[in-house]
Amino acid sequence: MVSKALSLIVAVGGGKGGVGKSVVSANLGVAMAHMGLRVAIVDVDLGAANQHTLFGIDRPGATLHALIEGRVRSLEEVVQATAVKGLFLVPGSGAEYQGANIGHGRKLKLIRHIQALQMDAVIVDCGAGVGFNALDFFIMADQRLLVASPQLVSLHNAYSFLKGAVLRALRQLAINEREGAVIDRSLQGGEGERVAALLDKVGREDERLAQAMRRCVEHFGVSLLANQMESAKQSQVLRSLARMAHDFLGLDVPLRGALMMDAGIHASVTRRKPYLADATQQGPARDAFFQLAEALLSADVSAIRNARRRTLSESQRPLIEESEGEAKGPLTNYLRRDPRALIAHKVHLSMSGAQMEALLFNLSASGAAVETSVHFPLGSKVELQASSRSASFRLRSVVRRSESEAGKVVVGMEFEDEGSREQAQELLRELLGDAPRTASASLYPL
Numbered sequence: 001m002v003s004k005a006l007s008l009i010v011a012v013g014g015g016k017g018g019v020g021k022s023v024v025s026a027n028l029g030v031a032m033a034h035m036g037l038r039v040a041i042v043d044v045d046l047g048a049a050n051q052h053t054l055f056g057i058d059r060p061g062a063t064l065h066a067l068i069e070g071r072v073r074s075l076e077e078v079v080q081a082t083a084v085k086g087l088f089l090v091p092g093s094g095a096e097y098q099g100a101n102i103g104h105g106r107k108l109k110l111i112r113h114i115q116a117l118q119m120d121a122v123i124v125d126c127g128a129g130v131g132f133n134a135l136d137f138f139i140m141a142d143q144r145l146l147v148a149s150p151q152l153v154s155l156h157n158a159y160s161f162l163k164g165a166v167l168r169a170l171r172q173l174a175i176n177e178r179e180g181a182v183i184d185r186s187l188q189g190g191e192g193e194r195v196a197a198l199l200d201k202v203g204r205e206d207e208r209l210a211q212a213m214r215r216c217v218e219h220f221g222v223s224l225l226a227n228q229m230e231s232a233k234q235s236q237v238l239r240s241l242a243r244m245a246h247d248f249l250g251l252d253v254p255l256r257g258a259l260m261m262d263a264g265i266h267a268s269v270t271r272r273k274p275y276l277a278d279a280t281q282q283g284p285a286r287d288a289f290f291q292l293a294e295a296l297l298s299a300d301v302s303a304i305r306n307a308r309r310r311t312l313s314e315s316q317r318p319l320i321e322e323s324e325g326e327a328k329g330p331l332t333n334y335l336r337r338d339p340r341a342l343i344a345h346k347v348h349l350s351m352s353g354a355q356m357e358a359l360l361f362n363l364s365a366s367g368a369a370v371e372t373s374v375h376f377p378l379g380s381k382v383e384l385q386a387s388s389r390s391a392s393f394r395l396r397s398v399v400r401r402s403e404s405e406a407g408k409v410v411v412g413m414e415f416e417d418e419g420s421r422e423q424a425q426e427l428l429r430e431l432l433g434d435a436p437r438t439a440s441a442s443l444y445p446l
Contacts, residue, residue: 023275167187219307384397
């Protein structure tokens with residue numbers, strides 16, 4: 001069973017709309033909730049969200065776009081209960097103008113908050129297609145579940161989606177312009193070029209980078225679910241897809257389960273009540289969902305994240321650079337090392353002799369986030385000055401994020417030395433005592 005210390009993040013994706021990934025997400029969430037876990041389903045199918053409809057919710061109220069647009073500070077404010085005990089929903093929206101076209105910074109913000117949800121498991125219902133949004137929400141997860149039906153078009157699109165996810169994850173490992181250029185040159189091969197050949201080309205220029213890319217492929221953690229099958233024999237077609245992924249992408253893609261065409265599941269969509277939410281439903285489909293849940297929950301979340309994280313020395317750790325809306329730098333390298341505390345404490349920021357007031361609202365042993373009135377350049381050195389009833393603190397920091405949210409400027413900082421990190425831990429104890437309100441680990445910096 002998954003450790004309670006970290007939320008298991010499961011992304012459910014598919015290359016083609018209509019393969020049933022939303023129905024799978026809903027019933028997988030119900031299965032985990034019935035196993036006694038607190039589970040949240042996050043509908044990130046931007047522009048075409050439908051999870052609230054599957055749960056019979058006509059007016060979902062605040063959606064994740066409230067967070068994206070800064071109307072709420074935390075995704076926790078958007079979470080709403082469903083009729084299933086222990087199961088919660090973060091609804092998306094299909095009615096927002098250009099809702100599917102969020103910028104890169106807002107996407108990273110949403111990912112940070114998904115990772116911080118205080119649940120035992122979080123299921124992310126991804127959009128279809130091979131756009132960067134769908135791929136990034138898929139590869140942010142600990143466990144990645146690819147849903148496909150046995151039809152040829154579905155298989156082709158599933159493979160294209162998986163290939164896009166692998167290449168996207170590999171490209172994100174670059175920590176600077178030089179490494180990005182090395183990867184880009186290697187990606188210029190033919191359409192059918194194997195990932196192993198790409199890694200060999202990278203290795204001829206930068207073996208350390210190639211080793212990081214090999215670890216990314218080795219620990220990619222994707223599995224396959226066959227859906228809408230008409231006969232058990234069709235599972236062989238899905239196994240062929242897994243073999244193709246192994247041969248060309250270098251991935252081990254186990255077939256986690258096979259769901260037959262089921263009139264009960266089809267009727268549940270019309271009734272707007274998940275199939276497993278009806279206690280009278282028994283049979284192979286029910287068993288398959290519970291077996292799938294058990295298999296996914298057996299993951300060691302901490303081991304998965306540590307295996308994927310690219311370990312860098314302090315001198316190698318990059319800033320997140322922005323270029324035409326796309327961040328350069330290994331996103332998985334920014335796994336938050338420490339739980340964060342949600343607080344409200346007035347502090348001062350000092351840079352180049354100038355001081356200004358700020359509100360510290362987010363603090364961990366490795367970084368902080370504050371609200372202030374001006375933007376700070378990325379990479380600038382800032383001293384965060386704070387006082388408690390018994391001590392004063394000076395935390396040397398590097399600005400990693402500076403963006404506008406709800407009329408305020410939010411600045412995210414990483415403490416740059418061990419002394420500042422030790423002071424941050426002492427400040428946490430001073431402000432919150434021995435039992436601070438914490439949020440679970442996240443893949444991204446504050």
